[in-house]
């Protein structure tokens with residue numbers, strides 16, 4: 078899962094709550110809004126398993142790859158939530174959380190904490206509430222979100238382009254030019270495709286779309302990126318209705 | 327005059343039996359999620375899909391046995407492998423065919439979507455669990471048992487299993503979602519990575535070895551490319567590097583270099599393992615560390 082999104086997002090204190098609940102660049106939101114976000118983090122069902130107190134021993138910092146390259150510390154994350162420091166947690170949600178590479182090396186915490194897991198929850202709350210830091214950190218990532226949510230797979234052969242893979246040298250161009258043929262030549266028939274990792278049945282995809290609808294993931298996307306949400310709804314609606322899952326927009 | 331000190335000192339839970347030998351104490355083992363899954367099944371909460379025979383029993387980090395099915399497996403493919411390094415999955419299937427082991431390469435499978443989740447947080451625990459359980463239900467419907475190619479999916483599904491076992495509200499939510507698509511809530515008895523299967527059949531692969539690989543240096547970072555998370559469910563074999571690191575790659579690499587010793591002195595297990603035969607339809611002989619198989 079070492080899928081770093083360490084982008085060094087906006088600095089704290091530049092985000093503001095709107096009546097719709099989303100937080101945009103601007104003035105500080107009131108303390109009550111920060112407290113609401115803090116409570117969303119601590120009320121996540123995983124939270125009690127992720128924090129048991131903190132010795133401040135710094136073992137998590139010693140093993141953390143992001144701590145080596147950013148002004149980031151998993152100990153500070155654990156400490157801020159453990160001390161219920163609402164202001165600092167808000168500040169971290171606006172910057173630090175996007176510097177974690179989610180490698181979970183910090184699981185070796187002697188207190189059995191999971192600082193990386195706390196970061197996962199904080200990021201989720203940042204996305205769900207449309208925090209500016211989330212929008213900024215995920216700018217340019219919509220293509221991947223679209224791929225995984227619409228095709229049910231994340232890495233497709235047609236992503237192999239010479240400009241995207243300069244380290245592949247001439248092989249990338251050759252592969253891209255003859256992609257269809259390469260894929261057809263492969264023994265597993267499920268891999269005779271260029272736009273998804275493998276061929277996924279229509280019924281399977283429809284079931285996946287149903288999951289995105291029923292678990293609130295599409296609502297999260299709406300808060301993050303309205304145009305991506307519209308495209309995804311377009312792709313999903315017809316299939317869901319055809320299959321007898323009338324969900325509306 | 328020195329003051330006598332009489333403080334009861336608890337010794338190490340499992341003292342090494344001889345210098346250089348490394349042992350973990352079963353007392354340090356975390357809770358047994360497989361037993362908890364079976365308890366939930368007894369309460370009617372879900373179905374536990376049993377590992378089909380024949381299987382090989384291996385040993386995990388704290389000494390618990392893990393069943394690795396040899397065939398009749400449902401191949402949960404990997405986004406990264408199939409998309410950009412398809413020779414990976416192709417080789418796994420090729421090995422199955424070479425060994426005459428039956429498998430299922432489904433289209434009724436999605437990504438676990440965890441790679442995206444840990445990168446962008448554009449999902450949540452309910453969605454992640456529902457995606458996992460949809461895939462498991464799809465495997466169950468075919469009668470084949472999941473074998474997971476991707477280390478991310480393998481690590482993530484073990485976390486999802488733990489979350490589902492510990493949180494009834496999550497189970498209820500996911501059960502409702504699956505019910506809408508007419509699927510049951512099913513958890514596999516074991517969560518099995520393809521490299522564990524390779525480890526289980528390494529002696530059979532070695533019998534068919536045509537290239538001498540003894541001068542090749544192999545390396546892997548097991549935390550990233552094998553167990554990912556939940557290392558206590560990974561295979562650790564006292565006969566492989568003294569049980570100090572995961573056995574899967576090291577065991578296979580050593581098996582490919584015939585001049586190397588593959589077992590501790592006095593162990594006869596390797597001999598019985600190389601006599602493994604699954605053509606009879608019964609369970610194979612024990613692997614070096616298993617002690618028994620059913």
Ligand code: SF4
Nearest residue numbers: 131132134135137186
């Ligand atoms: S390793 Fe655990 S106890 Fe130590 S500083 Fe990090 S979170 Fe706190």
Ligand code: SF4
Nearest residue numbers: 141178180181183193
């Ligand atoms: S998961 Fe933990 S160790 Fe890894 S980058 Fe994040 S805080 Fe650091």
